[in-house]
Amino acid sequence: MATFPKLKTAAVAQYPLGRTIAFQNQTLTFLDGTQQRYRDTGSARLEWEIRLAELDEGEVAAVEEFFLTNQGAFGSFAFTDPVDGQDYDDCSLRADGLDVTAVGEMRGATTVTVVQNKRS
Amino acid sequence: MPIYPQLATGALCQFPLKKVRRTRTVVNRATDGTEIKLADPAAEITQWRLEYVDLSDQEAQALRDFFTAMEGSLNGFTFLDPGGNLLSATEELTAQVWQKDPMLTVTGGIADPFGSTNAWQAVNSGSATQALAQTLEVPGDYLYCLSAYVRLSPGGVGLILGGETVQRAAGSSWSRVAAVAAGDPSAESMRFGIEVAAGAAVQIYGVQVEAQGGASAYKASTRGGVYADAHFGSDELKVTCTGLNRNSCTVNIIHANHL
Numbered sequence: 001m002a003t004f005p006k007l008k009t010a011a012v013a014q015y016p017l018g019r020t021i022a023f024q025n026q027t028l029t030f031l032d033g034t035q036q037r038y039r040d041t042g043s044a045r046l047e048w049e050i051r052l053a054e055l056d057e058g059e060v061a062a063v064e065e066f067f068l069t070n071q072g073a074f075g076s077f078a079f080t081d082p083v084d085g086q087d088y089d090d091c092s093l094r095a096d097g098l099d100v101t102a103v104g105e106m107r108g109a110t111t112v113t114v115v116q117n118k119r120s
Numbered sequence: 121m122p123i124y125p126q127l128a129t130g131a132l133c134q135f136p137l138k139k140v141r142r143t144r145t146v147v148n149r150a151t152d153g154t155e156i157k158l159a160d161p162a163a164e165i166t167q168w169r170l171e172y173v174d175l176s177d178q179e180a181q182a183l184r185d186f187f188t189a190m191e192g193s194l195n196g197f198t199f200l201d202p203g204g205n206l207l208s209a210t211e212e213l214t215a216q217v218w219q220k221d222p223m224l225t226v227t228g229g230i231a232d233p234f235g236s237t238n239a240w241q242a243v244n245s246g247s248a249t250q251a252l253a254q255t256l257e258v259p260g261d262y263l264y265c266l267s268a269y270v271r272l273s274p275g276g277v278g279l280i281l282g283g284e285t286v287q288r289a290a291g292s293s294w295s296r297v298a299a300v301a302a303g304d305p306s307a308e309s310m311r312f313g314i315e316v317a318a319g320a321a322v323q324i325y326g327v328q329v330e331a332q333g334g335a336s337a338y339k340a341s342t343r344g345g346v347y348a349d350a351h352f353g354s355d356e357l358k359v360t361c362t363g364l365n366r367n368s369c370t371v372n373i374i375h376a377n378h379l
Contacts, residue, residue, distance in 0.1 A: 040151060040152060061204070065342060071143050072144070072145050074143070074158075092157075096145050098140070100138070100140070100203075118155070
């Protein structure tokens with residue numbers, strides 16, 4: 001199982017780190033205004049927005065290599081939540097695109113979003 | 121195939137450099153949130169945005185001439201990724217892309233200088249020097265830097281750049297060795313690798329080739345940074361003359377697997 005690459009400092013993410021918890025519920029509203037709600041999925045879905053800056057060329061290349069190895073959003077990998085250290089063994093990148101900017105030597109930047117896959 | 125020109129310094133671009141990777145995944149999302157995914161490797165696209173400032177008239181003219189020769193986005197050319205390692209399979213020295221001389225034994229799982237076990241050991245049991253090398257379809261007249269982390273070779277190692285082999289010392293602890301050279305100007309391919317002396321053993325990690333005059337941080341590479349059949353992303357090239365012998369322009373380059 002692939003794992004999300006760590007920076008040279010052994011950290012996975014930098015500040016600011018966005019962490020989203022998403023539920024998927026359905027709501028039916030009746031003519032009298034009452035509502036009936038139900039869950040569409042069995043559990044919450046987690047998502048981490050990882051913004052990386054001031055990376056050296058090797059760190060940027062590791063993220064790029066990881067993106068290519070996973071073929072964008074296709075691949076699945078293990079990810080450790082940087083907030084609480086909990087391991088999630090089935091995650092994917094959210095998007096099929098990766099933008100990398102190098103504004104100077106050892107000053108690379110990129111953003112990736114990791115999503116927890118729902119087990120079928 | 122034509123090759124995108126280097127600047128007078130031997131660099132391919134200036135900062136800032138922007139690179140965009142695009143893949144395509146077909147996703148079938150069910151109402152309960154589960155997803156069935158299908159990858160489409162042929163749809164992979166890589167784009168670079170190169171912003172140049174303070175180019176000399178000669179450098180600007182070289183870019184203009186090349187753009188004209190390519191007729192804008194019409195014709196393809198080879199582009200060497202300015203932010204990448206030109207070698208492929210740098211973490212897998214037994215991969216087919218590496219040309220290994222017969223008396224050389226290469227084994228992996230060796231502790232590398234960064235605390236992992238991604239280094240390799242090359243043992244030459246023969247009575248002549250043996251090499252582990254890759255041949256890249258790159259122009260001979262460019263400036264290249266070959267670098268690698270090496271250790272445990274009393275006789276040192278040879279760094280092969282085209283027809284030239286440069287000897288570098290290797291001690292008992294990891295050290296990064298590098299050599300810079302251009303090859304035969306008429307050559308359309310260059311061989312890069314590491315030469316091990318007869319009877320010697322050397323541990324190797326992080327072999328890297330860059331089309332520039334010095335080594336940057338090691339970048340592990342699977343695909344390699346040589347992009348054949350890249351195209352200009354636009355049919356227009358605007359070069360602004362900002363002063364005497366000072367020009368600036370922005371170039372967009374695209375490489376698509378399916379083109």
